[in-house]
Amino acid sequence: MHADVPLLEVQNLCISFRSHGRNVPIVENVSFSVNMQEILAIVGESGSGKSVTATAIMGLIDTRDVKITGSAKFRGQELIGLPQKAFRQLRGRHIAMVFQDPMTAFTPVYTIGWQIDEQIRAHERVSKSEARARTVQMLGNMGVPDPERTANRYPHQLSGGLRQRAMIAMALSCNPALLIADEPTTALDVTVQAQILDLIRNLRHDYGSSVLLITHDMGVVAETCDQVMVMYSGRVAEFGPGDAIFAQPAHPYTAALLDSIPPLTGPRPTRLPSIAGSPPSPSERPAGCAFAPRCNYSHKSCETVPPLVTYGQQSVACVLPVEGRALPSRAVTKDLA
Amino acid sequence: MISALLKRLGQTLFVLFGISVLVFLVFFATPGADPTSRIAGKNASPETMTRVRHEYGFDRPLPVQYATMMKKLFITRDLASYVDRGELVVPEIVRAAPVTLSLATGAAVIWVVASVAMGTVAAAFRHTWIDRSLMMLGLIGISIPVFWLGQVANLITQARYHDTWLFSWVPGLGYIPFLESPVGWFRALIIPWVVLAVLFIGIYGRVLRADLITVSGEDFMRTARAKGLSPTRVLLVHGLRTSMITFVSLFGLDFAQLIGGGALLTEVVFGLQGVGRLTYQALSNLDLPLIMASVMYSAVFVVMANAVVDVVYVLLDPRVRDAR
Incomplete structure (x- = not known):
């Protein structure tokens, strides 16, 4: 494996669902790559297509009304159109996924340990006791107290934080190269959130895994990620290194998202700024820039879809930098990143 | 575990008691459902009616009748049919x-x-x-x-x-x-x-x-x-x-x-x-x-x-x- 070849390379991924006889595009021309031991965050509001992107990479979209085009290469292997049988070898073994709600993501009628054993034994020829030993060790590594006993408990007997740790332990049980975490902290309270993020951040050192972190929370991104991809309404709004994006967002949407993080220093704002309006539904996307109706900088040239242009270290789908009216850099939030 | 079982048993007995009272009342205390006339047959004389009523104990208070029936059903198990006289119910x-x-x-x-x-x-x-x-x-x-x-x-x-x-x-x-x-x-x-x-x-x-x-x-x-x-x-x-x-x-x-x-x-x-x-x-x-x-x-x-x-x-x- 060459270090310079990206682990996951997604190019021009388009996903559309057929509904009432017409194709509704959910994700349009999304391209990004995840390098070895890198954490990439996909950020966006609900409905921006970030979860669908991840599910498509995992081959978990199972309706026949979906059309996926483009390319997603994992270690050079094309994932789009890969038969389910071949996908099964990858899923859980090389690419693993952690889901949003740990309350419902475990089968309620089996113990946590049984479910982790099941994943290990699905991919490796090991005995039950060997699998259990690994399970207990993984749970311990994830900071689960008394892992031997916890393994024998049912999902409903554990707290949300423990369950998410168990979920991550399960995802990592076969030492995957890529971990896709779909809003892993959304359902948890803030202190547990920080612990889980710590855990994810340390994965690359401890397990050498790359992480694709999907979130709507810029605060989470600031704490964990190397690369950031901001999605809006199924398209890439901005993509680049986290530091650069936090220091100088080039897309007004990114800037607005950053504004909505409460500052850690300085005077406490009475009200955090919010973005007026809501994202358009996939079937009613405007012809031009999808963010234009909610954008303070919207003007005539926003009526056509802006191409991704390179601006500094990032690429951005906005006309402002091209027109020489780039957004100001942000000094205040920099210490957050 | 044992207390749960006992609780369950108690509930069961209570339910059975309730059902038996209900069935009993429906058939014995409903107006027009007097079993005497059915047993004695059509156009039976008042004397026959009285005799039958006494013989089957229908002239006694309802709680006593209920208790008698339950005793015959569960304890002595010699409850007999009213229709086929002498035909015991439990063996059936x-x-x-x-x-x-x-x-x-x-x-x-x-x-x-x-x-x-x-x-x-x-x-x-x-x-x-x-x-x-x-x-x-x-x-x-x-x-x-x-x-x-x-x-x-x-x-x-x-x-x-x-x-x-x-x-x-x-x-x-x-x-x-x-x-x-x-x-x-x-x-x-x-x-x-x-x-x-x-x-x-x-x-x-x-x-x-x-x-x-x-x-x-x-x-x-x-x-x-x-x-x-x-x-x-x-x-x-x-x-x-x-x-x-x-x-x-x-x-x-x-x-x-x-x-x-x-x-x-x-x-x-x-x-x-x-x-x-x-x-x-x-x-x-x-x-x-x-x-x-x-x-x-x-x-x-x-x-x-x-x-x-x-x-x-x-x-x-x-x-x-x-x-x-």
Whole structure:
């Protein structure tokens, strides 16, 4: 494996669902790559297509009304159109996924340990006791107290934080190269959130895994990620290194998202700024820039879809930098990143 | 554990007491349901009426009558029919119970196996022609009246094609005790079993399919697929196992109801002297002791079946285990 070849390379991924006889595009021309031991965050509001992107990479979209085009290469292997049988070898073994709600993501009628054993034994020829030993060790590594006993408990007997740790332990049980975490902290309270993020951040050192972190929370991104991809309404709004994006967002949407993080220093704002309006539904996307109706900088040239242009270290789908009216850099939030 | 069992037993006794009081009152305290005139016959003289009333104890207060009946039913077990004088009720139930038990149990085995297979296959191939035709078959099964199906089965196996190699093994209508001849028992019951099971196969198959499809949208099913498990394993080990919880509670109620005499029509069509038929006879000539006995019998089974369902529930669903 060459270090310079990206682990996951997604190019021009388009996903559309057929509904009432017409194709509704959910994700349009999304391209990004995840390098070895890198954490990439996909950020966006609900409905921006970030979860669908991840599910498509995992081959978990199972309706026949979906059309996926483009390319997603994992270690050079094309994932789009890969038969389910071949996908099964990858899923859980090389690419693993952690889901949003740990309350419902475990089968309620089996113990946590049984479910982790099941994943290990699905991919490796090991005995039950060997699998259990690994399970207990993984749970311990994830900071689960008394892992031997916890393994024998049912999902409903554990707290949300423990369950998410168990979920991550399960995802990592076969030492995957890529971990896709779909809003892993959304359902948890803030202190547990920080612990889980710590855990994810340390994965690359401890397990050498790359992480694709999907979130709507810029605060989470600031704490964990190397690369950031901001999605809006199924398209890439901005993509680049986290530091650069936090220091100088080039897309007004990114800037607005950053504004909505409460500052850690300085005077406490009475009200955090919010973005007026809501994202358009996939079937009613405007012809031009999808963010234009909610954008303070919207003007005539926003009526056509802006191409991704390179601006500094990032690429951005906005006309402002091209027109020489780039957004100001942000000094205040920099210490957050 | 023991205290839970005792609690359960106490509840059971309470339920049985309630049912017996209710049945007793319905038949003894309802105006116009005076058993005396039925026993004494039409146009009986007032003297005869008084004699009968005294002989059967109908002139005593209701609580005493109730207590006497319960004593005769449960303790001395010499409760006699009002219609066939001297015919003891308890042995009649004891004779009828194995017939109904055999009928319902055999049918239950068939319908559980068939409906699990049908529901699972339909869910696995959902929205394909396999699914649609299975569900259509299920709907047909639900819609066919059991007495009609039974008569048709009889017509085919007992009359029209009885002399061909296909159905020459079918014995005449009626029950053959298991201890007398296990093979005969099986031969005599296999057609009633299937006929009785058809309706339930339809219902359970459709319910299970719907459950499995609901479950397939759950997060844990997606997790199971994301783990790299095979579709069969995801469906059976994660989906079916979780869907069984609804299935079992439905099964408990239906099975108890059948044991308690709910298979009346099947019993009549196939000439099986079961509890359903006994209850029907008792009701049609208002034979109160027999009604009382058979209602108590079926109540015992319904309550027992519910207790069994609760136990199975605990085995199936760890969440229930902790809730108590």
